[in-house]
Amino acid sequence: MKKSMLRTKNLVFEYIRRDEEGNVEDILRALDDVSLEVQKGEFVAILGHNGSGKSTVAKHINALLSPTEGAVFVNDMDTKEEEHLWDIRKSAGMVFQNPDNQIIATVVEEDVAFGPENIGVPTEEIWRRVEESLSAVGMTAYRTHSPNKLSGGQKQRVAIAGIMAMRPDCIILDEPTAMLDPVGRKEVMKTVHELNKIEGVTILLITHYMDEVIDADRVIVMDDGKIVMQGTPRQIFSQVDKLKGYRLDVPQVTELAYELKKQGVPMPDGILTIEEFTAAYTTAKAKVVQGNV
Amino acid sequence: MIRDITIGQYYPVDSPIHRLDPRVKLAGTMLFLISLFVFSGYFGYVIATVFVGAVIKISKVPFRYIVRGLKPVLILLLFTLLFNVFLTREGTELFSWGIIHIYDQGLITAGLMAVRLVLLVLGTSLMTFTTTPNQLTDGLEKGLRGLKKIKVPVHEIAMMMSIALRFIPILIEETDKIMKAQQARGADFESGKLIQRAKALVPLLVPLVVSAFRRANDLALAMEARCYHGGDGRTKMKPLKYKGRDAVAYLILFGYLGLVIGSGFLPL
Numbered sequence: 001m002k003k004s005m006l007r008t009k010n011l012v013f014e015y016i017r018r019d020e021e022g023n024v025e026d027i028l029r030a031l032d033d034v035s036l037e038v039q040k041g042e043f044v045a046i047l048g049h050n051g052s053g054k055s056t057v058a059k060h061i062n063a064l065l066s067p068t069e070g071a072v073f074v075n076d077m078d079t080k081e082e083e084h085l086w087d088i089r090k091s092a093g094m095v096f097q098n099p100d101n102q103i104i105a106t107v108v109e110e111d112v113a114f115g116p117e118n119i120g121v122p123t124e125e126i127w128r129r130v131e132e133s134l135s136a137v138g139m140t141a142y143r144t145h146s147p148n149k150l151s152g153g154q155k156q157r158v159a160i161a162g163i164m165a166m167r168p169d170c171i172i173l174d175e176p177t178a179m180l181d182p183v184g185r186k187e188v189m190k191t192v193h194e195l196n197k198i199e200g201v202t203i204l205l206i207t208h209y210m211d212e213v214i215d216a217d218r219v220i221v222m223d224d225g226k227i228v229m230q231g232t233p234r235q236i237f238s239q240v241d242k243l244k245g246y247r248l249d250v251p252q253v254t255e256l257a258y259e260l261k262k263q264g265v266p267m268p269d270g271i272l273t274i275e276e277f278t279a280a281y282t283t284a285k286a287k288v289v290q291g292n293v
Numbered sequence: 294m295i296r297d298i299t300i301g302q303y304y305p306v307d308s309p310i311h312r313l314d315p316r317v318k319l320a321g322t323m324l325f326l327i328s329l330f331v332f333s334g335y336f337g338y339v340i341a342t343v344f345v346g347a348v349i350k351i352s353k354v355p356f357r358y359i360v361r362g363l364k365p366v367l368i369l370l371l372f373t374l375l376f377n378v379f380l381t382r383e384g385t386e387l388f389s390w391g392i393i394h395i396y397d398q399g400l401i402t403a404g405l406m407a408v409r410l411v412l413l414v415l416g417t418s419l420m421t422f423t424t425t426p427n428q429l430t431d432g433l434e435k436g437l438r439g440l441k442k443i444k445v446p447v448h449e450i451a452m453m454m455s456i457a458l459r460f461i462p463i464l465i466e467e468t469d470k471i472m473k474a475q476q477a478r479g480a481d482f483e484s485g486k487l488i489q490r491a492k493a494l495v496p497l498l499v500p501l502v503v504s505a506f507r508r509a510n511d512l513a514l515a516m517e518a519r520c521y522h523g524g525d526g527r528t529k530m531k532p533l534k535y536k537g538r539d540a541v542a543y544l545i546l547f548g549y550l551g552l553v554i555g556s557g558f559l560p561l
Contacts, residue, residue, distance in 0.1 A: 062518050086520050094518040101508050102515035106303060106459050110427045113530035118520040126530045146305065148462050162519065 005075065005170050005202045006038040006061055006092065012069035013056055030056045032225040033070070038204055040169065043196045045205045045213035047236075048222035049247045054206045057222070058174045061204070062094045075169065090119055093163030097175045099155035108150075108158050109134070109143040115166040126165075133164035136199060137191050153184025157191050164195070170202035171195070177209065185209070210237075210251045214272045221246060238270035253277045260284075302462070304422040310352035311423045314539045315432025321546050322420045328553045329409055329416075336556040338408055344549050345415050354422045362418045363411065370410055377403035421458075428531070430455040434524070435533050448524030456512070464505060471500050 013031040016024055031053045038044045048054040059065040060072045063079040074092045077084040093115075096102045105111035109130050116126045134140045137157040147155055156176055163171055173192065177185040189212055195201045205212065213219050219236045221229035223246040229236055236243070237250050240258045250258070257271040257280065266284050271277050310318075329341060349356060377399055384398030421429070430451040437447045472482060475496055482493050 059514075064514060064517060086522070089518060089520050094515075096511065096515055096518075098508075098511060100463055101511035104456065104459065104512070104516060106426050106455075107305075110425070110530060114521075115519040117527050117530060118522065120526045120528050122528060123530065123532055126528065130530065144305065146303070166519065 003040045004037055004073075005040045005042070006036075006204065007073040007076075008034055008036050008057070008060065008070065009073070010035055010070035011057070011060060011067050011072060013053075013060065013065060014068045030225055031060075031067075034222075034225070034227055035070075036220060036227060036230075038170070038202060040202055041196075041200050043193070043203045043205070043215070043217045044220065045207060045216040045218070045233075046220045046222060047207065047210070047213055047248060049208065051224075052222040052246075053225040054222050055174050056225075058094065058172045058204070058206050061092050061172055063088045064094075086119065090166055091169045093166055093168035093171045095156070095159050095163055095171060095173045095176050097178050099152055099159055099179070102159050103147045103155060103162075106146055106148075107143075108139065108145050108147055111147060111158060112161045112165050115162055119166060129165040129167070130161075133161040136164055136195060137161045151184060152180040153187035156180065156184065156188045160188070160191060160195070164199075164201075168201065170204065172204045172206070174206045175208070176205075177207070177212065185212075208248070210249055210254075214251060221248065223247075233272060234270040237272060302421065303425050304354045304358065306353045308351060308353040308423070309538065310348060310419075312538065313423075313542055314533055314535055315424050315428040316436045316533065316535075317539045317542045317546075318420050318424055319429070319432050319436055321542070322417055324546055324550055325416045326413065328550055329413055331557070332553045333557050337553050338405065340549070340552050340556060341412055342408070345412055345419070348419060349415070352419060352423050354419070359415060359418060359422065363414055366410065366414050370407055373406050373410060374403045377406055426455040426458040429458075431529065431531070431533055448527075452524075460505075460508070463508075464501070467504060468497065468501055471497055 011031050011034040012029070015028040015030055017026040017028065019025045034053070034057060036057075046054045046057065056065065060067060060079065061074060063072075063074075063085055066080060072079040074088045077088055079085075079088055103111050104114050112130045112133055113126050116129050121129065130143075131140070134143055137160050139154065139157050139161060142150065142154065142158075147158060150158065160171070160173075160176075171192075176192075177188050180188065192203055192205065193215060196203045205216065207213060213236075214233050216233055219229075219231060219233050220227055221236060221243070228246060229239070229242065237254045240250050240254065243250055249255070251272060253274055253276075254271050257267045257277055258269075260281075261267040261269075265281075266287055267280055271280055325341075325344075328337075332338070332341070349359065378395060379393060379399070381396055381399030381402055382394065384396045384401075386394055387397055387400070388395040424432070433454070434447055434451040437445070441447050472480075476482065480493060480496060482490065482497070484490075485493070
């Protein structure tokens, strides 16, 4: 049986806005009864529109926010308990959106070393970890460079290496590609998938790019602080209308197949890749030619 | 134009100066600054200039690159020059017109002052050119460790410094971006009187400050997520250890200081 890595139980989080006297003016429910579970070694994507609460979930898992109600468990440790704080942050590393704002040092290798230094890893071990992490993200050639001279994708890979050096069981990526160009996005996604497959790191990817979730094991769709859909990418993307209701798009091929089907072409639901599309389209065409439709 | 600021920037090459322990470089810079204000004769200027020249040569940082860092100090330099030229009332009068009197002594002090200032900036910028902010922080932290006993937050100060240095180029880039965005909408930063120009800076500074705060917030989150919790229990990737070359550097430093002080007793 697989072990649970992350678990949230009826998680509720409220932002409370106060006026000048400190009276409660407004309560904003950012998360409403969110229960989810991620198994060890899984690649899970959380999809959602801006303000859907997906980043708030991420911050809870890293114990940067504390739940108003409910509970969050990382490796069966409750994030509300102070004494587990550093263990939780060690086992669930977090990569943020803006690569510039999470790189602390002015030399790539020193930045990767920042995490291990904080948790008191001995010097020789830090060197070993820095080497391993940089090679895991393919940035060894840049180890003595200044992060300022790197491209966005490279910076984000350095940030991932910085997390990897802390040897986490799980990495949470909070829209890691939102500020990158297409090349940078591809680089980062490739790195993340490799870490998942080769190093066996559990990945929780938070994003609003549909293309990035196709290869995930499981997709969770959030809207307005609630989990509204859950399933494999294929199950999720078969429900084009429902997704659109949550102001989300589907991958372009999926959309094309969907539109063709609406026009009467016999296309199956949940097409995710161009190869699948061409195969399905050829069969559909053959059927039409034979007059079966 | 704003990108030309090179003060506080590390120049990555490998040289004997780069390899020195940061504590040596910190102490060296301090001693050098002190030495600039102790000597009185011309000979002292020669020694100090030769010393800086030699260090620049050994450090392998291109001279032109260092000089670019002098640009922002130019205005200060000009002011000191003018003040000295016009306000010194010693020696023989060379030129007088209305209330303006120029004496030969004024010209000399002005010239020497300028040399002193240039040496000062060169000396300090050399330290940042050859030391990564992280090393600098480590050096400060270890060198000033004793102050912790009297509750000076040495680690925190050092950390703040290194982060400030890391963000200089990022904020400069941001300033450039905001400036261009404002100029594209008709803002004028380059013409008009001084007051008008200062006013034109307001729409530049406000977004810059706001974004700096946002960045600071993000950075704090990222640091916490990477288990940062102050200096206690931290280990180092590159712990500081004095080596043979550091002892040599200290010797050279004290030799230089002795020479400068000694030069004061020369009849020149």
